[in-house]
Amino acid sequence: GAGVSQSPRYKVAKRGQDVALRCDPISGHVSLFWYQQALGQGPEFLTYFQNEAQLDKSGLPSDRFFAERPEGSVSTLKIQRTQQEDSAVYLCASSFGGVETQYFGPGTRLLVL
Amino acid sequence: QKEVEQDPGPLSVPEGAIVSLNCTYSNSAFQYFMWYRQYSRKGPELLMYTYSSGNKEDGRFTAQVDKSSKYISLFIRDSQPSDSATYLCAMSALKRTPLVFGKGTRLSVIA
Numbered sequence: 122g123a124g125v126s127q128s129p130r131y132k133v134a135k136r137g138q139d140v141a142l143r144c145d146p147i148s149g150h151v152s153l154f155w156y157q158q159a160l161g162q163g164p165e166f167l168t169y170f171q172n173e174a175q176l177d178k179s180g181l182p183s184d185r186f187f188a189e190r191p192e193g194s195v196s197t198l199k200i201q202r203t204q205q206e207d208s209a210v211y212l213c214a215s216s217f218g219g220v221e222t223q224y225f226g227p228g229t230r231l232l233v234l
Numbered sequence: 235q236k237e238v239e240q241d242p243g244p245l246s247v248p249e250g251a252i253v254s255l256n257c258t259y260s261n262s263a264f265q266y267f268m269w270y271r272q273y274s275r276k277g278p279e280l281l282m283y284t285y286s287s288g289n290k291e292d293g294r295f296t297a298q299v300d301k302s303s304k305y306i307s308l309f310i311r312d313s314q315p316s317d318s319a320t321y322l323c324a325m326s327a328l329k330r331t332p333l334v335f336g337k338g339t340r341l342s343v344i345a
Contacts, residue, residue, distance in 0.1 A: 125277070154332055161242065163322050163335030164278065177332065212277055219329035221266065221285075225277035 123147070125215050125226035133232045134203045142198045142229045146215030153196050154223065155188055156212040164212050170196060203233045237261050240323055240336025249345050253310040257323035257336045260304065264325040267299050268333065269308045272320045281321075282308065313343045 126145045134140050146153050152171055156164035157180075166180040172193035181188070185204075190196040200207055210228040240257045247253055255269075265286055270278035282297040284290045284306075290297045296309040306325075310317055320340045324333040 152330060156332075156335075161337070163238075163240070163324075163337050164333075165335070166332035169332055171330070180332070214277075216330075219266070221268065221280070221283040223280070223333065225270075225279070227275075227277045230275075 125213055125224055127211075127213050127226040127229050129229060130227065131230050131232075133234065136203060136205060136233055138203050138233075139199065139201045140203055140231065142200075142211050142231070144196045144198070144213030144215075144226060146194065146196070146213070147217075147224060148194075150215035150217050150224075151193075152216040152223075153190060154214040154216070155196070155198050156214065157182075158210040158212055158228070160209070167198070167211075200231075203231075205233050207231060208233045237334050238323060238325060238336045241339055242337045244340040244342060246342045246344060247313055249313060249315060249343055251313050251343070253313050253317070253341060253343075254307060255310075255321050255323075255339050255341070256305060256307040258303075258305050259325060259334075261325075261327065261334075262301075262304065263327040264334075266326045266329065267297070267306050268324040269295075269297055270322040270324060270335075271317075272322060272338065274319075278322055278324075315343050315345045318342045 155167040158164040169177040170190040216223040269282040287301045298307045320338040322338045323336040
């Protein structure tokens with residue numbers, strides 16, 4: 122496909138479950154970003170990869186959040202022992218160069234019950 | 235105080251009106267300024283990008299940046315019902331750093 126894709130699009134988890142969210146960036150895009158968007162808010166930065174290197178994870182809210190991009194392409198955001206406050210839309214964006222080329226996926230809507 | 239402030243609205247205007255959206259920011263290091271449009275249950279879509287101060291026009295959209303006042307604006311001329319969406323401002327200090335977003339302004343254009 123031509124754009125950033127994310128799966129699943131919707132996820133319902135029971136409190137305490139682990140979840141894994143996948144992002145397929147645009148082919149050839151070096152940079153990959155994860156953002157969290159709470160209801161009625163703008164996206165907030167979680168973590169950033171350049172190729173397979175995680176260059177910035179300062180936005181991850183707790184050590185229950187973990188992201189990887191082992192081959193510099195697909196990325197997975199994992200949330201362990203989910204809590205209700207983790208309910209949000211998780212957006213992935215990829216970029217070939219600078220910020221002006223940052224393209225977003227449709228997001229994964231996570232609901233923790 | 236958040237780094238980027240944006241009035242969440244909602245803002246409702248009649249079709250054909252000129253819409254003015256704006257954001258203020260506190261970090262003087264910001265140099266890259268973007269406006270995104272986000273439809274319900276979709277990801278943000280880049281509308282306009284401006285580097286440093288100045289104006290940029292693209293069709294019905296005009297983006298303005300005033301770094302001295304730490305204030306950015308997006309104007310939409312001849313607004314259409316299809317412009318109804320949430321508009322997010324975003325900015326960053328460096329070319330390859332994460333974006334800092336405003337809360338978004340929800341716009342409804344009434345036919």
